[in-house]
Every structure is written in structure tokens, then in C-alpha cells.
Amino acid sequence: MGLLCDFCGEQRSMVYCRPDAACLCLACDHNVHSANALSQRHSRTLICGRCNSQPAGVRCIEENVSLCQNCDWNGHGGSASASGHKRKAINCYSGCPSSAELSRIWSFALDFPPLADSNGEQGLGLISINENSVSNCCGSPAPENGRTIDLYSAGGVNDLDIIDNFNTWIGSSSNSAVALMPCNADQLVGPVDSATPKLCCTETRNHEICKDDELYEDFNVDDVDLTFESYEELFGASHNHSGQFIGDVGIDDLFEMDISAANSNCQGTFTAEASSSGQVESMQAAYSNAVSADSVMSNPGVNADPNRCFSTRQARSSFSLSFSGLTGECSGGDYQDCGMSSTLVVGEPPWYPPGPESSSFPTASRDSAVIRYKEKKKTRKFEKKIRYASRKARADVRRRVKGRFVKAGDAYDYDPLCQSRSC
DNA sequence: ACCCGCACGAACACCACACTACGCT
DNA sequence: CTAGCGTAGTGTGGTGTTCGTGCGG
Numbered sequence: 001m002g003l004l005c006d007f008c009g010e011q012r013s014m015v016y017c018r019p020d021a022a023c024l025c026l027a028c029d030h031n032v033h034s035a036n037a038l039s040q041r042h043s044r045t046l047i048c049g050r051c052n053s054q055p056a057g058v059r060c061i062e063e064n065v066s067l068c069q070n071c072d073w074n075g076h077g078g079s080a081s082a083s084g085h086k087r088k089a090i091n092c093y094s095g096c097p098s099s100a101e102l103s104r105i106w107s108f109a110l111d112f113p114p115l116a117d118s119n120g121e122q123g124l125g126l127i128s129i130n131e132n133s134v135s136n137c138c139g140s141p142a143p144e145n146g147r148t149i150d151l152y153s154a155g156g157v158n159d160l161d162i163i164d165n166f167n168t169w170i171g172s173s174s175n176s177a178v179a180l181m182p183c184n185a186d187q188l189v190g191p192v193d194s195a196t197p198k199l200c201c202t203e204t205r206n207h208e209i210c211k212d213d214e215l216y217e218d219f220n221v222d223d224v225d226l227t228f229e230s231y232e233e234l235f236g237a238s239h240n241h242s243g244q245f246i247g248d249v250g251i252d253d254l255f256e257m258d259i260s261a262a263n264s265n266c267q268g269t270f271t272a273e274a275s276s277s278g279q280v281e282s283m284q285a286a287y288s289n290a291v292s293a294d295s296v297m298s299n300p301g302v303n304a305d306p307n308r309c310f311s312t313r314q315a316r317s318s319f320s321l322s323f324s325g326l327t328g329e330c331s332g333g334d335y336q337d338c339g340m341s342s343t344l345v346v347g348e349p350p351w352y353p354p355g356p357e358s359s360s361f362p363t364a365s366r367d368s369a370v371i372r373y374k375e376k377k378k379t380r381k382f383e384k385k386i387r388y389a390s391r392k393a394r395a396d397v398r399r400r401v402k403g404r405f406v407k408a409g410d411a412y413d414y415d416p417l418c419q420s421r422s423c
Numbered sequence: 424a425c426c427c428g429c430a431c432g433a434a435c436a437c438c439a440c441a442c443t444a445c446g447c448t
Numbered sequence: 449c450t451a452g453c454g455t456a457g458t459g460t461g462g463t464g465t466t467c468g469t470g471c472g473g
Contacts (some may be wrong), residue, residue, distance in 0.1 A: 020466075034471085063463085104462095139455050196463090242458095249437040298431035317464080329459070386459090386460080387458095387459070387460090387461060388441095388443085388458090388460075389443075390441075390442070391440090391442065391458085391460045392460055392461080393442065393460090394439095394440075394441055394442085394459095394460070395439095395440095395441095395459080395460035395461050396441080396461070398438095398439070398460085399439095400438080400439095400461080400462060400463080401438085401463095402437095402438095402462080402463055402464065403437080403438080403462035403463025403464070404436095404437055404439085404462080405437085405439040405440075405460090405461085405462095406436090406438070406439070407439060407440090408439080408440085410439095414462075414463090
């Protein structure tokens, strides 16, 4: 028996809300997250069916159970090949889906109790589709006209099916844009698991990616040079032209250009071209989210403001990071070690092992990555790094009062040279 | 179970000034 | 184009302060 709902304390909790850090039953999930627009942005996912406490990242088809990272790792050894079990990723959703929608999207969990939408009706309910703005499933605004689609990502449902369903559902408007989020590099470089869902939640990574996976520290400057000296270096385009860049070229062209640039600047992260137009679109959509997350895109007035280019640049830097081929054992709490900005990371939930091949990530690759990580962690040093020895030498001999530097000639209580107090 | 006070550790601010980077002549 | 000068900003270490966390009553 799983945990009880944190809200009502009566029903069995089924979904985990990361922003609230709460386990909720479907009814309370619906009630709580229909309260306002902000709460609707909360990304949720299923609860691990084994430990009943952690958000699930994968669905074991063989065992018909949703598993968190730890339970998945314990049960499958971290790879499908190790256990022979076929697994699929479970991603997050936001908004206020009805039970019918949940059932349709999470096809493996068809026994959702009926839920009434905000109007008290069964059915589609709130699925977070807003006219006039495009966003990913977490509500981050996407750049262009169209509709906001809060996509429900689901294990067991082919992502393309979901896309098709949503495209069908939202109609045939040419302006409608489905903001699909590529979860990680595997979506960008080629087909993965044939049924791996790739509708992701930016917010998931935004706030959680750095919390659970020690391996994310491999992002540090030792491995990836983040000190991009120029905009061109990173994206092959001058930031001075960002206004025109965005305004004139159009967001789609922008994506194409920058994705290709990022492809060449991420130290092999983007080692192959997306194998299908759908993946390219996913990349573009993800990128749009990364850029828009800091409101650069959402504010039409900022396009011409060069000062905002920094934000855009940061956003893109983070974006490029998010697709690095990380492999990770997701042990809770260690994302906090990661100094990476939490603002603009995109993709799958962090507890799901990211990597070039997602759910079918090769054990050997993972093992090597784990080994590299452990070695690096072993040699990691947090010692202070002296950049200017001359300044250190000066500070070492400088007289102080209660630790503070004092003017030459002033009374002091500590002289590092004589190690005795004066005055 | 809850609240309060205490202890402890981490993070940060503060200080002067040599040094660096940059712009201008 | 180079050299010289002026100016603003940076970095350095020991100590005090602030803040968060854990623990016991």
C-alpha cells in the first residue's frame, strides 16, 4: 500500500508534485493545481510504485510498475540490458488534466478514478492550452504566436503518437505550435527506444536537475568550457545582432542556426544530426523554451535591447549544457552540488538517467561514466585557488584589526610578520 | 507531536591596497 | 602604432556577524 495523500491524508497518493514536494492523490492533485495559474505550472509525475515515496522516472513494462531512479537502479541494475526488462520513461505533466486525459496519456495506468474538471465535467478538462502563447508543458512561454500546449508526457505512449494526438486535437491551424521538449541528447542525435516518450518538462530540470545527480557536476569547467569568450564562439552569431537575430530572422531560423552552432560547441554532445524533422522540431522547441524562460522572448520590447543579450546568452549556455551526454546515477540530494544555473535546463526528470540513449543506455557507457565520475569526485578539491600570488603575499603581510586590513601606519592588533600584538 | 532555546557550522561581509585592465592623450 | 598616464575595478586573508540546521528539554 502506498503512501497516503499529503493533502487529504485519506486516498492513496499517485502523483508527486516536485515544486510542492508532495505526494497527492489524483483528486487532490486536481484540486490543488487548479487553484491558480501558478499552481498549474507545477510539474508532476507518478510516484514510484516500489518505494512509494520518490517520483517515478521509468516504467518497467515487464513488471508493470513505475520506478524511481533508485528503485530502477536497484531492480534493473540501471539498464534494461542488465535485467532484460523493457522500460520506458515517465515524464512530468502540468496543468489540470482530467482522468480521461491521464488515462490516455499514461496508458499503463488506465485505472484512474474519475475526475471532474473545473467545470465539474468529465473529459478533457483543463489541459493547459492557452491561446496566444506557446509554452512547454511547464508553462514557460515560447516565442511565437500559437497555443500553449501543456503536454503530458507518458511512458508507454509513443511520443510521436502523443504529438499527433495533440496536433490533431488542437486542430490544423498553421500557427499552432506544439512545444515539445527533447529530454536529452538521445532525442537530438537519433532514434532511441522506439516508444520512448519525449515530451518533457522544462521546469523539471529547472529546479531539480541539480539536486539528485552527482554526475551533473561533470558539467563543470574541467569538462566543458563554459567561459565562452564570445557569442560567436558558442553560437556562431554575434550577440550584437540579437535583436535582428530574433526579430528579423524569425525564431525558427534562429533555432536552426543556433542548434547547429551548439552542435559544434558542446564538445561532442551533439555528435550527430537529428535523424528526423520531428527531432529537429523538438530541439527547436526545447531551445525556444530555454531562450524564453528568462522572458527574453516573452517581452517583445527586449529584442532590441542589447543588455538583455546576456540573459539570452546565459540561457543558451544552459541549454547547451542540458544536452550533454550525461550519465547519472541519481542519488537524491546531490544536484545541489551543481553550480549550474537552475533556470534553463530542459529535458526529462532528473531522476531519469539522462544520456545519449535514454532508457536503453548501454551499461558499458554508463559504467565508464560512473567510473569517470567517481574518479573525478575523488580528486575533486574545494580548496581556495589563488589567482594572484603577489596579492596573496601582500595580504599575508598586511596588518589587521580584528581580521580587517588597516591603513599603513594605523594601530593594529595583528601583525602577521611578527605574530605578536602591538598597541 | 510540537515548540523553544541552544550549540554548531557554513556562508558572508568587512577592511586596505597592490595590482590589473582599460581608455585616453 | 607605441608609450605613458589616469582611473576604475579586482583580489587577497583573518575575524566578526548572520543565518540555517540539528538536537535536547
